[in-house]
Amino acid sequence: MLWHIRFHGRGGEGVKLACRIVTRAGFIAGMTVQDSPLYGAERRGAPVVAFARIADEPILERGYIECPDAVVVMDASLLRHADAGVLSGIDAQTVVLVNSPGQPQEVARSFGIVGHVVTLDVSSLALDVLGKHVLSAPVAGFVARVCRLVPRETLATAVRTELVAAGIPPAAVARNLALAERAFAAAPSVGLPVRRENRCASSTAAESPFVVPHLPPRVAAPTIGAPATSALRTLEGWRVYRPVIERNRCTRCLICFALCPEGAIALDGQNYPVVDYAHCKGCLVCATECPPGAIDQVREDAA
Amino acid sequence: MQTHREIFRSIKDIPREEFLAGGTGLCGGCGGLLGLRLFSKALGPNTVFVNAAGCMTLLAVFPFSPFRGSWLYTAMACAPAGAQGVRDALDVLIEKGRLPPSDDVSVVVVTGDGAAHGIGLQSTLAAVHRGLDFFYFCYDNEAFGNTGFQMSPSSPLGSRTATTPPGSTAPAGTTTRKQDLFELWRAQSPPFVATVSPAYPLDLMDKVARAKRRAGPKLFLSFATCPPGWGVEPADAVTVAKLAVETGVWPLKEAVDGAVTHTVVPHRFRPVEDYLVVQTRYRHLFEPVRQEELLRQLQEVVDRYWASAHNNNG
Ligand SMILES: Cc1ncc(C[n+]2csc(CCOP(=O)(O)OP(=O)(O)O)c2C)c(N)n1
Ligand code: SF4
Ligand code: SF4
Ligand code: SF4
Numbered sequence: 075m076l077w078h079i080r081f082h083g084r085g086g087e088g089v090k091l092a093c094r095i096v097t098r099a100g101f102i103a104g105m106t107v108q109d110s111p112l113y114g115a116e117r118r119g120a121p122v123v124a125f126a127r128i129a130d131e132p133i134l135e136r137g138y139i140e141c142p143d144a145v146v147v148m149d150a151s152l153l154r155h156a157d158a159g160v161l162s163g164i165d166a167q168t169v170v171l172v173n174s175p176g177q178p179q180e181v182a183r184s185f186g187i188v189g190h191v192v193t194l195d196v197s198s199l200a201l202d203v204l205g206k207h208v209l210s211a212p213v214a215g216f217v218a219r220v221c222r223l224v225p226r227e228t229l230a231t232a233v234r235t236e237l238v239a240a241g242i243p244p245a246a247v248a249r250n251l252a253l254a255e256r257a258f259a260a261a262p263s264v265g266l267p268v269r270r271e272n273r274c275a276s277s278t279a280a281e282s283p284f285v286v287p288h289l290p291p292r293v294a295a296p297t298i299g300a301p302a303t304s305a306l307r308t309l310e311g312w313r314v315y316r317p318v319i320e321r322n323r324c325t326r327c328l329i330c331f332a333l334c335p336e337g338a339i340a341l342d343g344q345n346y347p348v349v350d351y352a353h354c355k356g357c358l359v360c361a362t363e364c365p366p367g368a369i370d371q372v373r374e375d376a377a
Numbered sequence: 378m379q380t381h382r383e384i385f386r387s388i389k390d391i392p393r394e395e396f397l398a399g400g401t402g403l404c405g406g407c408g409g410l411l412g413l414r415l416f417s418k419a420l421g422p423n424t425v426f427v428n429a430a431g432c433m434t435l436l437a438v439f440p441f442s443p444f445r446g447s448w449l450y451t452a453m454a455c456a457p458a459g460a461q462g463v464r465d466a467l468d469v470l471i472e473k474g475r476l477p478p479s480d481d482v483s484v485v486v487v488t489g490d491g492a493a494h495g496i497g498l499q500s501t502l503a504a505v506h507r508g509l510d511f512f513y514f515c516y517d518n519e520a521f522g523n524t525g526f527q528m529s530p531s532s533p534l535g536s537r538t539a540t541t542p543p544g545s546t547a548p549a550g551t552t553t554r555k556q557d558l559f560e561l562w563r564a565q566s567p568p569f570v571a572t573v574s575p576a577y578p579l580d581l582m583d584k585v586a587r588a589k590r591r592a593g594p595k596l597f598l599s600f601a602t603c604p605p606g607w608g609v610e611p612a613d614a615v616t617v618a619k620l621a622v623e624t625g626v627w628p629l630k631e632a633v634d635g636a637v638t639h640t641v642v643p644h645r646f647r648p649v650e651d652y653l654v655v656q657t658r659y660r661h662l663f664e665p666v667r668q669e670e671l672l673r674q675l676q677e678v679v680d681r682y683w684a685s686a687h688n689n690n691g
Contacts (some may be wrong), residue, residue, distance in 0.1 A: 085404075086605070115435055115523075116402035118605060206610075243544075243664065296439050304400035304436075304443040327389045332578045333615050335403075335411035336393040353399025357406035358612035368593060 076129035077266050078139045079217065082160045083148030084312065086118035087121035088210025091236060092148065093124035094212035095254075099224040099232035100128040119312030119355055121158045128223060132215050141274035143266045144169040144221055145189070148196070148209055151374070152312035153185045163274060164189045165326035166268040171220055173197055173209065192220050194261050197373075202251040204246075207314040209239070211250035215257035222265040226258055306351070308373070313356025315371040319347055330369065380640045382573070383588040385419070385579045396422050396442040402435040406611025408602035408618055409433065409516035411575040413487065416514055416597060421584035422446060423482040426461050429456035429497055431489035433525045446482060454497045456486045457504035460511045482578075483589075485512040490531035493598075494556045505565045505594040512588070512595045515558065517582040518603035526606040530556040535671050536658050543661040545606070549671055550661060554678075559599055563632050567594040571631035571640075574600045576618035580629055580640050587633070600627045608657025620652040625679045627684065639686060646683070649676045 077094065083089035090111040099110035111124035126141065129375075135191040141163040142230040150172055155368045168189035172181050182191040196212045211233050218229045233254045265309045319330075324346060331339045331347050338354040339347045361369040383397040385391065396417040403410045409432060417424065422445040428434065430453040437448050464484050470476035488497055493515040501513065520538045521527040528538040533555045537543055543550040562570045568591040573581040581599070588595045600621055602614040608618050621627035622641060626649060629641040650672060653659040662668045662675075 080386060115438070117404035117407070118433065118611070119405055120402055163650075231595075243660070298437065298440055298442045298448075301445040302398035302443060304441040305398040307400035307441055328391070332388050332391055332415075333411065333575075335405075335407055335414065335575075335614070336396060336399045336401075337414050338399055341393055350399065355405035357614070358610075359406055359411075359615050362612045363615050 075132065075268060076127060076135070076272075077144070077221070077223075078142045078272075079126040079128070079144045079146065079221065080139045081146040081148065081213075081242055082122040082125070082152055082158065083146075083209070083213075084152070085113060085116065085120045085122050086120070086207075087161055088208050088213070089122040089124050089148055090147070091210035091240065092213040092217070093126050095121060095210060095229075095232050095236045096217050096223065097126045097128065098236055099214070099228050100126075102231055102235075103224045106128055106133050108136075112138070115311035119309070121155070123159075135272070139163075141165075141272070142168060144187060144217070145172060145267065146213060146217055147172040147174075148213055149180070149311075150174045153187075155311065161185075161187060161189075165273070166190075167269075169220060169264055169266060171216055173213070173216075173250035175183060182352040184351055186326060189251060190264065192262060192264055194257060196257060199253060199256055199260070202374075203249055203256070211254040216261050219258045219261040219351075226255065229254060229258060249295050250295050262338050296298065309355050310350040310351055312375075313354065313374050315356050315358060316374055317349055317354065317356070317358060317361050317371045318372050319349060320368045321364055325366055325368070327365060329363055333363050334360055379580070379642070380638055382579060382583045385582040386615050388579070391578065391582065392418050394422075396420075396424075396445055397436075399444075400441060401443050402438060403432060404611065406602070406604045406614040407432070408575055408600070408614050409489070409518060409522075411614070412516050412573065412581065412599035412601055413514060415575055415578050415581050416585055416599070419484070420425035420483060420512070420589065423480075423483050425449065425482050425485050427451060427456045427459040427463060427484065429453050429486070429488040430523070431492060431521075433487050433489070434523065451641075451666055453488075453492045455500050456492065456497060457500045457509065457511070457513070460470040460484045460676060461504060461507070461509055464510060469471050471532055481586070483512060484510070485514055487514050487516075489522060489529075489672075490515060490517040490519060491527075491529040493517075494530040494558055498561075502558055502561070502565065505562060505567050508593050510587050510592045510594075510598065514597045514599065515597045516601040517558075518601045518606060519555070520603070520606055522606055531546075531558070535653075535668075535675055537661060538658070548661065548668060559596070559630070559632070562594075562596045563635060563637075566635050567596065568592070568634055569595040569631065570598075571596065571599070572598045572627065574622055574629060574631055575602075576622065576629060576631060577614045584631055584640070587631075591633075604659065608660070609655060614653065617652070617655055620647070620655065623647045624649045624652040625683050626652055628682065637686075644679070646679075649679050668678070 097107040100107045113122045173196040178191040199313040338350045339358040425447045537550040539550040569588040604611045610655040630639045
């Protein structure tokens with residue numbers, strides 16, 4: 075059997091490492107494995123995808139997983155963006171693991187997910203134990219359990235191996251181990267569908283050679299004619315916390331306005347700061363630097 | 378201590394307008410972006426940015442651009458040559474009467490430290506030598522950030538980068554000293570050379586106002602916290618940049634026609650360790666064993682710098 079698992083999350087959440095821990099666990103358990111992440115030029119907060127193939131036979135496929143047996147949604151905000159392709163290639167048998175405090179049926183209904191949805195509030199577990207939104211170890215625990223890939227002890231060995239290799243200090247490794255085990259214990263055991271053939275055979279079949287056309291320079295080096303078009307892109311999905319300004323505590327010192335890297339804080343008619351949530355990335359520089367502590371950090375709704 | 382500020386005396390003087398729109402793909406808490414935003418606020422909207430490949434490539438990703446004016450993208454090594462072309466074209470158009478002088482714009486090069494200190498240094502020093510009238514804005518995150526935080530000539534002694542991981546043969550991580558771009562430029566006597574920090578917006582913006590009045594090459598070397606590369610939380614980006622100044626690691630200064638003035642001097646310097654200990658790129662200096670000798674050296678580099686700065690009355 076060859077299982078295809080696709081991980082979706084945002085830069086900085088530990089997508090690549092979660093995938094690696096899961097495949098490492100499979101490897102320790104004696105299976106054949108393959109893992110590869112894919113990210114574009116963008117940074118923390120931008121969509122990241124990673125692929126795991128785990129099999130009890132040699133793996134001859136390579137590349138993008140078009141039709142996964144399991145999809146791991148580490149950041150539910152991605153479900154709102156069709157271009158992130160989180161649900162592409164799934165069917166009724168696909169197991170969809172969503173990091174969300176919601177009930178599986180609710181999440182399935184609100185995002186129109188056809189697969190077998192399983193939810194776990196991994197973010198809260200991580201924030202509880204680590205105080206940080208770093209999800210690699212608990213997501214690996216979630217996946218290992220739901221997909222019935224490896225026993226708990228094998229998962230623990232894989233977490234330790236990968237975190238030590240990543241240079242994480244012993245105390246933090248211990249916290250991540252405990253966290254992975256909590257996620258493992260909290261998740262249901264569902265198992266992956268047993269399929270006889272790859273539903274997306276095209277991804278393995280040799281395709282006819284694609285000829286790259288020669289383009290004139292005006293097409294190859296395009297021009298943006300209008301100013302400040304980046305404002306059309308909204309980035310609210312990048313946030314784990316949103317800054318909320320408490321007007322009655324604000325002294326109008328304007329420090330948050332000066333120090334917001336994104337220029338996402340404007341001033342109203344009375345010189346009170348106002349956050350532009352469409353462009354705030356949730357870095358919380360404003361909250362750290364506000365002298366009277368007038369900016370609260372509020373968790374963005376998970377789903 | 379701080380020198381007399383001419384235009385930007387208080388935060389209330391900061392223009393309300395943003396000349397760099399939101400929606401870019403840079404990391405949350407990027408110190409490079411904050412520095413550039415403050416810089417462009419002081420410079421105004423009439424600019425052409427010529428961008429060497431680096432993290433700031435992500436400012437404009439087709440079909441989106443955060444700029445009100447133009448942006449020209451170049452390879453890592455040749456942004457100053459691109460700026461020369463833009464400047465020449467503007468001059469020719471003005472001379473021929475096809476562009477009113479009032480519509481002239483400032484030409485700004487934007488690069489990271491890898492391009493500025495290394496791969497683009499030749500074309501930069503050549504442009505300074507030719508006396509090109511341009512601003513050169515380098516955001517210094519002390520490594521090649523865009524390609525995975527590899528060591529650059531600006532990476533400081535004792536720091537971890539992707540290509541200088543601390544190990545048994547080199548427990549320090551980076552074994553070379555940070556190259557001094559301020560002095561490399563100053564040796565050629567351009568009219569204006571400055572170091573700035575986004576944690577000191579008024580100092581940064583006042584320097585831009587002063588530099589604007591002068592023709593010729595003008596350097597802004599902007600210290601830039603890189604949360605993923607330095608191993609700090611995005612929320613602490615400004616705090617860490619402030620610590621660099623308070624510990625004396627990043628001196629804020631300018632050289633106008635070659636004469637150096639320190640524009641912000643802490644009343645009491647904090648120990649360098651306060652700055653190092655909050656970043657995971659320096660964690661190997663503290664655990665599993667404290668590298669006392671190296672920590673002493675790092676403090677000594679800073680002490681020696683300030684001793685000579687004070688002796689020169691600068
Ligand atoms: C001539 C050349 N060599 C290599 C590259 C690949 N490259 C793109 S960005 C980058 C890193 C640039 O580092 P730096 O100038 O320090 O800016 P940062 O990424 O830190 O913002 C490299 C090596 C390139 N674009 N051009
Ligand atoms: S959280 Fe960051 S991006 Fe958002 S308003 Fe505050 S400083 Fe700006
Ligand atoms: S930093 Fe705090 S007190 Fe100052 S203007 Fe912003 S919210 Fe108000
Ligand atoms: S990697 Fe560092 S310099 Fe590059 S965008 Fe992110 S924070 Fe900024």
